[in-house]
Amino acid sequence: MKPEMPKVRNDLEFIPIQQGNQTVVMVRDHLGLVSEGTALPSDLFELMTLLDGSHSFRDLQMFMMRKKGGLLVGQEEIQSILSHLDEYYLLESERFQEARRKIVSEFTASPIRPCSHCGQSYPAKRQELEQKLDEILSLSNVNTQSALGAINAVLAPHIDLSVGQKGYARAYKWLGPLEASRVILLGVGHQMREGIFCLTSKDFQTPLGLVRTDKEAVEKLLGVGSQAIAPNDFPHRSEHSLEFQLLFLKHLSKNRDFSVVPILCGSLWSEPSSCNRDIFIKRTGSFLKQLRNILEDKQTPTIVVAGVDMSHIGPKFGHDAPAAYLKTQAQEHDRALLEAVLELDAKVFWQEATRVQDKYNVCGFTVLACLLEILPPSKGTLLHYEMWFEAPTQSAVSFCAVGFTPS
Numbered sequence: 001m002k003p004e005m006p007k008v009r010n011d012l013e014f015i016p017i018q019q020g021n022q023t024v025v026m027v028r029d030h031l032g033l034v035s036e037g038t039a040l041p042s043d044l045f046e047l048m049t050l051l052d053g054s055h056s057f058r059d060l061q062m063f064m065m066r067k068k069g070g071l072l073v074g075q076e077e078i079q080s081i082l083s084h085l086d087e088y089y090l091l092e093s094e095r096f097q098e099a100r101r102k103i104v105s106e107f108t109a110s111p112i113r114p115c116s117h118c119g120q121s122y123p124a125k126r127q128e129l130e131q132k133l134d135e136i137l138s139l140s141n142v143n144t145q146s147a148l149g150a151i152n153a154v155l156a157p158h159i160d161l162s163v164g165q166k167g168y169a170r171a172y173k174w175l176g177p178l179e180a181s182r183v184i185l186l187g188v189g190h191q192m193r194e195g196i197f198c199l200t201s202k203d204f205q206t207p208l209g210l211v212r213t214d215k216e217a218v219e220k221l222l223g224v225g226s227q228a229i230a231p232n233d234f235p236h237r238s239e240h241s242l243e244f245q246l247l248f249l250k251h252l253s254k255n256r257d258f259s260v261v262p263i264l265c266g267s268l269w270s271e272p273s274s275c276n277r278d279i280f281i282k283r284t285g286s287f288l289k290q291l292r293n294i295l296e297d298k299q300t301p302t303i304v305v306a307g308v309d310m311s312h313i314g315p316k317f318g319h320d321a322p323a324a325y326l327k328t329q330a331q332e333h334d335r336a337l338l339e340a341v342l343e344l345d346a347k348v349f350w351q352e353a354t355r356v357q358d359k360y361n362v363c364g365f366t367v368l369a370c371l372l373e374i375l376p377p378s379k380g381t382l383l384h385y386e387m388w389f390e391a392p393t394q395s396a397v398s399f400c401a402v403g404f405t406p407s
Contacts (some may be wrong), residue, residue: 006082007053007092014045015316017392030191030238033089033099047081051091107237112210113202116238117253122161122247127384129207133251136161140169142383144176149301150406151175152378153371156248158187158241158307158364163388164399171401172248174304182214182259182297183249184374186306186367187241189264195230196284196366197221198264202233204243208250213261217294221261226287235264238292241307261294268269269358276288277350280369288387292374298314304404305372308364310334311387314395317361323379323389323396330360331387334398337362341402342380346372 013028017039025045027038040048060078086093107113112386118124123132145151156171157164185364189198201218204211213298222229236242242262249258268275279287295302314323333356340349349372353365384401 005053005056006051008051008090009092009096010379012090012195014040015393016042018394019392027090027104029089031089031100031103032056032238033096033103035088038088043154044081045231048090048313049334051085053092068283073188080180103237107234108232111202113200113204113236115205115207115243117206117240117243121240121244124207124209129247130251131303132161133247136165136169138169138174139166141174142170142174143165145174145403145405151180151403151405152375152406153304153306155306155308155371155400155402156245157309157387157401159397161244164386165341165395167384167386167399167401168248171403172252174383174401174403175248175252178249178253178256178258178275180258180301182217182261182294182300182302184291184302184304184369185242185245185262186304186308186370187239187245187262187264188308188363188367189230189235189239189266190241190363192230192235192264192266194266194267196228196266197226197287198230198233198235198266199249200233200236200262202236204260204262206243206246206250208247211246211250212257212259214261215343217261220294221263221287224286224290228284228287230264230266239264245305245307263291265370267363268366268369272357275358277346277353277369280350281373284370284373288370288373291370295374296376304371304375306364306367308367308399310337310362310364310398310400312361312363312395312397314390314393315377316390316393316395319395322394324394326360327387327396330396330398333360334362334400337365338382338385338400338402341368341372342382344372344375344378344380375404377407379407380404 015026016023017026023042024039027034050060057075057078085091086095089096123129154171154175157167192198199214199218199221201215203213311334313319313326313330336352337349381403383403387396387398389396
């Protein structure tokens, strides 16, 4: 980026929220450099949409002059705005890059992945967290499958615990006391920019104690040398889709030792024209084969646990229309995908995905596609499905719980 071509960071989320008669734009920064709760006036955000590295100071001046009815705007005023944005780490600048390098370096050097959301999304103190998890699990009266027979896999939500508690309750009440020695843990890499799969060999810190990562299994997967694997494990740093599952798994283990193989899955839809099953298998086949070998290892009983959400609809997720107008179509798409997942029918799953072309932002799509390729013959049972609406953003997210047993 040239100094005269300022650019907004590409790893930030901007969420429009209605406050009375005004619209403000909330900023979400998974690096934590932008303060939590930072809100931008809509007119400032409109200017920021031009900060893509291709617009000069002159372009920004002309934009501001038009907004002010033709009044002259000096470069000093533009520079003042840009300096203010840079102060808040909103721009791709040397100041931001230096701060990011420090964060990446600290994470890379640590043998442990610290809990990222403790004290925010859930209690940081062990006793309070155990009480919270018990309260969530008490919301479900489904039969515990581990008392009835073998388990191959379980799908749970990864939405905020307070929002998705019924889904979490039914998924983990169905799973019951963890009996497997190892869990292949699949989640969504919301911050992944490279690769399809992101692995880490770090152990995971939780308020309930450390969860050990099966480093040998991770090394086997990395040893495949697939270009589908992300070049580093930094996307794990603030990712919640695995962290929330670990709380329940650790709680249900009752201090029984188990290990995890933590895998984040990135989006396949950056190139929609090449998003089909044949290309997916071509890119990921060697990785998935090794993952199947780990799952089928008789010496280490292993199950799959996946943290997925389904459709994301409304202005918060890039739609022009409020979620209420998209609800019916999104739910139909969710159910078509889930019916294919329950039957482990990858052909029908991909047909439905190709038909819709990710219109409804199913963030768990890659996880589900992976699951369909690695599970042994199984019977799926839908335990829960729900769509949650967020009034301030006129948006919604759907999520589910599914259990798989040997067929």
